[in-house]
Amino acid sequence: MWMCAGFTMLEAGSVRSKSASMICMKNIGLYAIAGLMYYVIGYNLMYVDVGSVIGSISFLYGPSADEVALIGGNEGAAGAVAENGYSVMSDWFFQMVFVATTASIVSGALAERVKLWTFFVFVGGLTGVIYPIVGAWTWGGGWLGQMGFTDFAGSTIVHSTGGWAALAGALVVGPRWGKYRKDGSIQPTPPSNIPAVTLGVFILWMGWFGFNGGSELALSGVVNAVSMSNILVNTNLAAGAGVITALCLSRSILGRVDLFATLNGAISGMVAIT
Template identity: 55%
Template sequence: MKLLKTVALAGGIAALPALALAQDAAATGEAAAHTSYILTTLLFLIGGFLVMWMAAGFAMLEAGLVRSKNVAMQLTKNIALFSIAGIMYWLVGFNLMYPGDGWSIAGYLGAFAPTVLEPVGVGADATDLGYASVGSDFFFQLMFCATTASIVSGTLAERIKLWPFLVFVVVLTGFIYPIEASWQWGGGWLSEMGFSDFAGSTLVHAAGGFAALAGAIVLGPRIGKYNKDGKVVPIPGSNLALATLGTFILWLGWFGFNGGSQLAMGTVGDVADISRIFANTNMAAAAGAVTALIVTQLVYGKADLTMVLNGALAGLVSITAEPLAPSLFQALIIGAIGGVIVVVTVPLIDKMKIDDVVGAIPVHLIAGLWGTFIVAWTNDGASYGTQLVGFFAIGIFVFVVSLVVWLLIKAIMGLRVSEEEEINGLDMAELGMEAYPEFSKG
């Protein structure tokens, strides 16, 4: 008996190092999980406030590209739409975009409830921390929703009433955007089909472009934009310095837009991928700007600053569907073709008598199509056909629903200011104030 006890004791002592190693391994794994949670949460928060900064970029870009008599109206629309998006995405959008019970009726019904955050002071011992905090995920995704609405604002500038526009924003940010985004990012049918849109060339940018296109068709062009012969009459913006500032702000915010869409920062590989995304994003923007600069010089005999600004933005939209996989050279090609698209399609849109004040449809919709399609060039698992199916499925849904909503708003509230109000400027007609009261109207 003593011998058995001695052997058992010796065996137990011998097992202690192994037990200690197992405990150390478990502790190390737990620490790694907590570190990943913290870093990914931080990525969402930093990426989110960078994308929020894009709201300022859109506001400055639009303020610079409209006439001075409409600047205050554009600024009001931009801060209002961002704020409405924040409320609507909390109220219904976030849960609608990520159905809690799969793709059943119960999942969608469960979406009609406000988003709930973690308890205050939640600790590392929580049973299910997830990969990042709910608050950071909600905040990051919200910024994409608001960006979609910002795209619509610029196209419809200088002739739309304030409150009908904001009613549309309620529907867009609460329902239209979350539903179509759920098809891909919420694990829906496009995701299962193999469609790929890394950061939203289609889900955000083209969707905003389709909503803007529907609105422009219903609203009609500005007074004096097209003469009786159908010739386009240029209407210069009020402040190209502001427009340039807005473009640089958008360029900066795009690093959060694309980089944050890596959705993880807990490993060396994730961080390396984020840096690669940053480099490719910058390259595409630069290539789009330079290409637009060169093409406008060749075509018009003079470089066109507004085309260069939109060329940079088109390069950014083009790389957004897949900013990780391309090489820097491929990113340059993708962005450069985006710059060409803008120079070519802006006059084409005008020939169709679709009045897009800031060029958002060429930049976000057409370049979004290009960026989505070309994903198959750099991603072995992607299909050109599947990419087109995804793009047009989302495009048809957003355009048709937006068209119906615009028509309903027009019938119920009216959309457009009177001819006299449009000529005098929306600042005074809709707001009773001017952005530049010391200057004459322009």
């Protein structure tokens, strides 16, 4: 959820002042829609009774029967719940934040290009159907997973799915409003708030530790602790390497250091290590 705040700051600060409030509206709206759609149908499509392509076409996801019994006062169900290793709704929440991140990628790509309600309809389809089906192929144990495909923290399932969805949207709606002059030359669109963009990247940097580190899915023993610590360090190193690489490339290509290239370098490094 904190990453959605980072995306909001990054996007709102990158666009013109007149579009900043709409960007904020899109981001809080997409987070709400992602949660509702993933609860209504998305999680079932992705994880429940998955065959080779798709999971259960059923509505609403909730606690397991053992958890319901435990909440209802049946302490005898505690053993079965503990044996599962985690609360099923905790897994739903963790996965829901991933699907919201996928939608946030699309939001950034379509900034100043799409109407609010059209975007919300697109997000509903992405988070309720498209992303869960891709997830069912992989994390859900579908045909890609059966072939040995591995995606530790969502480099393909989250970032690639979001990227392809963003590309499809950009191809349909065309260039950003006001991006080009009548003669085809580029019209500069300076960002409205550079500190907000920088803060957004720092928030994403911190949120990525939960994104990657949380994908260890457990912290109950020495092995988990060692694995997670290495994941966190590698994530930080990747972001730092991305910053320095972008800084050097912008100096050599543009003849000057460029803040936006440097900030994107941090994000690129974290996407790459994911």
